[in-house]
Amino acid sequence: MKSHVWRPLYVVIAIVIGILLFRAFYVPSDFGAQERGYTFGYHRLSNEQEWKDYPAKYKGNDYCNECHDDKIEELESAHHATIPCENCHGAAFDHPDNPEKLAIDRSRELCIRCHSELIMPSSDRNDIPGIDPAEHNKGEECSECHNPHNPSLEDM
Amino acid sequence: MVEQVAQMIVHGEAWTVKDLFVLPNEYVYWSIQIVMYPYMTGLVAGAFVLSSLYHVFGVEKLKAIARYALVFSFALLPVAMMPLMLHLSQPFRGINVLMTPHFTSAISAFGIVFMTYACIVAVEIWFVYRKFIVESIHRLGKIQSRNFLEKILLPLYKVISLGSMDISDKALQADHKAVKIMAGIGIPVACFLHGYAGFIFGSVKANALWMTPLMPVIFICSAVVSGIALCIVSYYIFMEMRKWAAKRGKSWLLPDAMAHGNATMRVEELRSVQEHEVKISSKYLIIFMTLAITLEMLDMIFRGYTAVKSWDALRMVIYEHDFMKIFVYQYGIGNFLPFLMLLWPGLTTRRAVIASVLVLFGVFMMRWNVVIGGQAFSLTFAGFMEYQLPIIPHNFETFKEGLGGMLAVIVTPFIIFYFLNMIFPAFMSDDELH
Amino acid sequence: MKRRNFLKSTAVFVAGASVSVSALDFIDPKEILAANPELRWGFLVDTHKCVGCGFCVKACKIENDIPFEANVTRTWVERYVIKKDGDVVMDCPKGARDGYTTKLID
């Protein structure tokens, strides 16, 4: 049957083909999580490199250890062993190139994140030595008396 | 770089007021544009259903408004997508959702649903206007010195006609049949397009107010209601304009007159058509309204009766926070008042139109209460959030997600319709078209 | 599900969660994956160990370029206190970006 009635259908088919062609070129071929059915996950093989190249800001203690092994050693033999360097020294970024010096956070606010005494029976917070920041040597930096790498006063 | 990032606006912070315990990341993210989205798709679907009443079920009395509704539905179509684009903070990524459709995320089907519907409406319009297009090609082709508009229109028509110039009786009959079939397929697809908007909400498990399988059906019914109401109101307004233009001999302002030079209708004729169409349509409006109200009531009663865990928070929202919006604006002014107005004997055109305006308002409030109301309570069920529509924009974000963006969405279909009217005149009488 | 059972049912998790952080280095993800090809990784937090310092929130914001001053976070830590009379009070100031430093509940 050759009739004008089918012409719009051809147009629609042409549009669909056009979209599919565009899609073939626009969507990466390994998009989606093929082995887990018709679902799209976050992980895509072909952009792994993209993510690997994405610079991480926090580098971790091992990175610090490459140069500051003496400090790490000191830290690991004391109470603050579990605290990562970057919690107080700030994220490493590209240190020592950029920034050359990390800004150390010595503020009271930093210390009382853990050492302000709270009543938390269901949390290990209760086992951490705590003070009342409003009473305990107000206005002074904690590091004036306590060595952050080895905070116990007896050892000083 | 860090400073630059710090200046970034938090999407939602500008218009959210938090109360009690609300999680730090919770804002009323889905703002006015997401209210507009189901509202606009609803209008599209509703207008299409109205036009199908004539094309499929042969309700002869709706002939004039049916053609208008069809073209208007086509004009509304691109606007159904506009709120979504305006809502996205990264509008250029919107294409990703269209290009990677799959069935594990409701919104990913948008492209398919939307395109299917768009094709059907376009094809139906093509069949309805084919004779007119061919005749226009002949007419415009004969003109020696074409003006600017005619210069554009002639090649446009040639493309649209797809090269089929056959307007013998047999061919026209085939057209007629095709229109009927397309309109027939179109109804379920239109309902699907809108039921789909309801589905997106209804399938959000985390949101107690939306999570109901009734949602798509409720949406469809109120969609048809609002679509018919909008057609009545806008048809009335357009006819008023045409009467005004006809009286003062300013018909050249009208788009179809601009393009085709023959919109000279007599005022009395226009008035009788207008009155007739408005009244008949309002009859259908009542039928669908009854359905819509029943369903909404059913949903409410069902929630109250089953009283699942989230009902405590829901009840707070429904009966206290949003009492005015739900019971006074939506049900009172938006449903029962127009219902009575339409049922009261001696219906006049003006009363039908005012009732339709109220219906439009009511359906808008229903969308508002669903979308904004659904986000009124925090996921903790221990706090509330309030949305404050940004009226005076102080940056682009508050413009597009505020009153400005809303008005832009409302105005756009009318602008599109004006120009679409030059190509497909929606108001021409039958002798001028087939 | 009891915490014990939960841990038992996920053998790999036990290895990860019950030893201290520094010991995690002994586990080679590649080896484990080779032994259990069906493995799917998860993220486990022992809420007893959390002290509410908020360093994770701070680090997360910095690592992921989340505007630091803006009140949004990708991860956050909530505090729930169950009183003797059964009332539950909860807060989460700034998503706990600056840790929990007072006894006052917001």
Ligand code: SF4
């Ligand atoms: S607040 Fe975050 S970083 Fe601090 S103890 Fe809890 S989980 Fe760890």
